[in-house]
Amino acid sequence: MKSRLVILVIILGFAAIAIGWVYESSLRPGEKQANLPFPDDIDYFLTDMHYRALDADGEPDFEFVTPRLEHYPHDDVSNLETPSIQIHDLTSPWQIDALTGEYRHGDNLLQLNRQVVMQREGPSPMQMYTESISFEPNRDLVSTDVEILMVSPQTRIRADSAEFDLARKVYRFDRTRAIYRQDNNHEDS
Numbered sequence: 132m133k134s135r136l137v138i139l140v141i142i143l144g145f146a147a148i149a150i151g152w153v154y155e156s157s158l159r160p161g162e163k164q165a166n167l168p169f170p171d172d173i174d175y176f177l178t179d180m181h182y183r184a185l186d187a188d189g190e191p192d193f194e195f196v197t198p199r200l201e202h203y204p205h206d207d208v209s210n211l212e213t214p215s216i217q218i219h220d221l222t223s224p225w226q227i228d229a230l231t232g233e234y235r236h237g238d239n240l241l242q243l244n245r246q247v248v249m250q251r252e253g254p255s256p257m258q259m260y261t262e263s264i265s266f267e268p269n270r271d272l273v274s275t276d277v278e279i280l281m282v283s284p285q286t287r288i289r290a291d292s293a294e295f296d297l298a299r300k301v302y303r304f305d306r307t308r309a310i311y312r313q314d315n316n317h318e319d320s
Contacts, residue, residue, distance in 0.1 A: 136236060173202060193219060193268055207237050211243075213231070215228045216243070223252060224252050229244055230245035232244060239269055245262060247262060261277055261293075272294065285313065286312075290308075
């Protein structure tokens with residue numbers, strides 16, 4: 132997985148250089164460029180980024196999109212603007228959306244923050260709402276250390292933290308408060 136990330140960073144770096152060259156060469160000779168300061172702590176940024184990762188069998192594993200990614204080389208962290216992650220699973224795919232996020236390249240960790248919404252599709256749909264969630268692709272693990280609300284057709288669970296092992300389909304909630312509604316299909320009129 133790390134070799135894919137290194138290759139991705141190299142490809143993205145060359146893409147950023149190529150985009151800058153095309154932009155600069157398209158300016159008319161008599162036209163002056165705006166004298167805008169370029170932050171010295173960012174080594175590259177990407178717009179409309181769409182990243183796809185494949186599993187060992189060459190099948191789609193996960194993908195994430197962001198309208199803007201800014202890479203900070205000192206910490207090897209990229210800030211993400213309104214990131215969205217799709218975790219592929221044939222029976223129950225996941226979608227995670229947030230207002231902000233960051234990608235920690237060295238740890239291969241996607242951290243999503245502010246108004247995080249996590250949805251599972253399929254036969255047992257559910258939605259989760261929290262303020263921070265971590266996705267570790269190498270471990271197929273999604274976790275949060277802050278309060279989370281999980282809502283499904285029959286259940287409503289509030290927990291102080293949660294962990295979702297997507298590979299084994301084991302979900303753990305800590306210090307919970309839950310409401311369960313059992314549908315009664317045999318109601319008398």
